[in-house]
Amino acid sequence: MTNTEKLTQAFCEALMIDASAVTNELSYQGIAEWDSISHMVLISEIEGAFEVSLETDDVIDLSSVAKAKEILSKHGVDFN
């Protein structure tokens, strides 16, 4: 599985949404499914999937799919 697929899966599972809904533009509070509670579930999913530990700033800044990629890149996860 590519990292993009892994990330998409993390979003699907945390937000209970279809893979087709996981676009770069998808943003926090942009859809009813992505609220503060599912955000915390999403953080654990991402941490588990990529074996990273996200800091306060990362948790707050992870406000879109694009942002998630940017943050994970900092942690050495390659999306290209």
Added chain:
Amino acid sequence: MENRPSRLTDYIRANRALYFIDSSNQQEFTYTELVDAYVVDNSLGLLFLYVENSMKCLSAFFSAMETDATVVLLSSKLPEELKKNLETQYSPNIIIDPQRHEIEHYQLIEVENGAFKLNYFWQPEDNLDYRSGNKIASEIKLLLSTSGTTGSPKLVKLSEENLISNSESIASYLPISAEDVVPLNLPINYSYGLSVLLSNCIFGGKILVTHEDFLTRKFWDDFNKYDCNSFAGVPINYEILDRIGFRNWQLNRLKYFTQAGGKLSEAYIEKFEQYAIQTQSKFFVMYGATEATARMSYLPPQYLESKRGSIGIPVANGEFKIDEISGELIYKGPNVFGGYAQNSRDLEYWENQKELLTGDLARLDQDGFYYITGRIKRIVKLSGNRINLDEVERFLAEKTNHSFKSIGVDDKYLCLFYLDTDSVIENSEIIITEDEKNAIKKVLQMDFKIHPTQVKFKGLKNVPLTSNGKVDYTGLKDLI
């Protein structure tokens, strides 16, 4: 006797320190500028206001509160189907909704005045004027939903006196002052969020109008930028703040912070008490209900340690008693609501009930502090949302082919029990597929705001019953 103004908005108008700041564009407004934006017809009748925490919605809300209209305050995020259901039950004379572009039987009226253009003001089509049909008791000023998120048509009737007296009680124990800046981080259609708004409108200073929540960078940047000095949160907010390491953050002007909307576990209370000590701020743990307009009691911060886990003492003008037989906590005060409404006919009367049965079991210690020991009603709080388990069961019976019995486990998750063996055909298994389970989780998320990870399923051979043939929910709990 001194003549007291009878309208909430008279108290707000009298607060010369009051300003509203729009976090999205930094514009500032006085209260007068806000309410003068709309000249609203005084014979409005019933006004449905679907709000988000925006300046436009505040403007519409206060403009309506200035008139004789009865205002139903609801979340603009409600699914359309639920909005329609509510409107069918109540036939509102006006609908204000920033989310919808079309409402059946209603026509769009453009209202433009001053700084605000309100492009979501709906009136019934000409041949459908509900005004003559709606008779509303004069006491009813505002209606709120008991749960901020579900579309149950059950609304709580509140009066001007309810709103004024509760705001006064709150301001008598919270250190609210004219120098304050308070962010509106909770939805204003939620009684706790509304109480923060109203008590600060009357007694506070600046109000930062924002829809950002604790999990956004902008919220905390704005918090320091505008010198905010308080915030309010439900238990899940505090759990999240703890999880993201909030306690290391520097908030320059923090004076106090409050918690309500369910029980915050003692471990968190202790952590945030430490945070308050470290930042020289005050942490208020509070207790309330929409049926009490918002607030019933609070724990004075100096007792956070010695009375850990207590809901504290009643607010000014309120009192508690514990029913000798049932052990139920009963609240008495001028902020007790005027009954529930399920449809427009229920708006014809105001039930003057001075006592509120809280549904909670409580004990009183020798120093006059109250502690919640359990619940009478089948209600669980998941992530700050009140969820009526009987309602969940009825809802699932309608939406699925299965019959579920539900219980809440430690306010952490919802367990749905179903029969996995057919009672008629022997040895036949009933299977609920993963897809079905996911579909159920999805509808519970949409309609009850229960996160999918907070729903668990468990198959049973038979449902335990009590001696009088009712579902034995205590027995179900033992099966977990």
